[in-house]
Amino acid sequence: MLEDDKKQDSSGCGCGAPSSCCVKEDTDIIEPQTGQVETVSTKLNLSDHLGTLRVRLGIYRMSYTINPGLYKVGSPDQNSHVLLSANYKLSFDALRSALTGLNLWILVIDTKGINVWCAAGKGTFSSTEVVRMIAHTNLSQIVAGRKLILPQLAAPGVSAHDVYRLSGFMVIYGPVKASDIPEFIDAGLKAAPKMRRVEFGLKDRLILAPLEIVMGLKYAIIIAIGMLILSGIGINGYSIDGIKTVGVTSVLIFVVAFLGSVIIGSAFLPWLPGRAFAVKGLFVGLLMIILLIGYNIMYYNNTSMLTIASWVFIIPGLSSFVVMNFTGATTFTSLSGVLYEMRYAVPAQIAACIIGLSLWIAGLFIIT
């Protein structure tokens, strides 16, 4: 049973914590936040939506931040609840847009512009940071209550009992999604089981595809340039013609295979065979090979077996690698599981690419 902390401030530091505490990790002097608490709207405007679009495409997404500090929606008073947020603007926008009509405090902590779950995993959304911001904003003088509502996904980085011990504030884990907060509050700070689960539906998967493409793009471009340069090699020496025919076709195949791997891989993830993502990727690659061969039979008929064989190795190797990389974006893969699959998958992918590339180069010397 938690006691009323107001009587226990014998430490003299003004944060309302039991005397054994005060944050010592920080050597900076903690100064209470001065000035007015900024009110933020619960409606997102065009600029916010454009910002969301921009970061989903990976454009300057590492500097999409807001200043840490205390904010409010509506007109909260000293008895209103306090919600916590990361200082990644996308997280903050997702939170405030779910709070229409409510009167709440929002304490934004410094997660270096990273979202809640990733920051928690990295230790940036931490007990220490939460406690630091409580002191920095003089929160204990602003609210009478001693409860903090944290996003559930902050839990990997925050120890509720440590925050209590260090600040006197009790951490209550809210739902996973901000959109469930109104219902959570209405139910007396109780979450239905479904609110405490992370799902990874089609929309969640596809929204990550653009970023996967953008992040792989720089490697894809380097490989494409390499292929173009090499494709000039032929049995008659080096020719630009080779680049224009074999080179361009190869780059097109490669780019389509890369994009296809990301899109098909993310869209059909739960239905692709295998538990390991590398295996799922392999099936995507085999599907693409079937399509490629079919297309080739219908339209070309004169590509050398050597070249076709090269793609049979390159494309599945590529797909397997690309879908394996999706493990970093999913919500259910584990470190031990990924380590296990990489131990057999990466050597196989490297071997496939080496064999494929060798066959492709050999294919350059065949006159068709």
Added chain:
Amino acid sequence: MCTIVCPHGVFAVNDKKAELKDRDACMECGACAKNCIVGAITVKSGVGCASGILTGFFRGTEPTCGCSENGKSSSCC
């Protein structure tokens, strides 16, 4: 607490004891270990993505995104 913070419903509490009811669903995020007041759980959590593992492999370190140095972030996170 473990039943509250787990995003995949791995735990169930029976007669005041928490038990693993769905171990395969565990993603090793460590939320349970972090919030167990009696310290009954340990988790080897960490960067669980293929590129992080590769980065760690090439640097000879634990899996890492490469973003925690000097506040300068790589594009990976």
